[in-house]
Amino acid sequence: TRKESSAASDVYKRQDVATAHNGHDALDKLPRIGVPSLFVVDCEMPRMDGLELTRKLRALNQFDNTPIIMLTTRSNIKEMAIEVGVTQFLPKPYDRATFTEAVRSVCPEIEAVGAA
Numbered sequence: 001t002r003k004e005s006s007a008a009s010d011v012y013k014r015q016d017v018a019t020a021h022n023g024h025d026a027l028d029k030l031p032r033i034g035v036p037s038l039f040v041v042d043c044e045m046p047r048m049d050g051l052e053l054t055r056k057l058r059a060l061n062q063f064d065n066t067p068i069i070m071l072t073t074r075s076n077i078k079e080m081a082i083e084v085g086v087t088q089f090l091p092k093p094y095d096r097a098t099f100t101e102a103v104r105s106v107c108p109e110i111e112a113v114g115a116a
Helices: 002-011 023-033 050-058 075-084 096-106
Strands: 039-042 068-072 088-091
Touching (some): 023 039, 023 050, 039 050, 050 068, 050 075, 068 096, 075 088
Parallel strands (some): 039 068, 068 088
């Protein structure tokens, strides 16, 4: 969603951030962007939700080890999200510090703006 892509762009200005409107759009863009350092997916996307997108990403060999952070208001799906391959589960609402720590925990090579 716009909020998540804006948060990622604000925190990680030195990184390229690709956005998608839904899971289908994300899969369609992958051939053009290659293998990203990290996926940040919203569980509540239209057409293909974050759980289904995660299943499809994990079925592709090139994304076996790519971290996936799932953002959601649905706290009751954490176990299911982990089972399908989510690396880090981040409930909404969250603040910048929480988002930054989640990214740092799964992808320490990405440097946040203003990080020590």
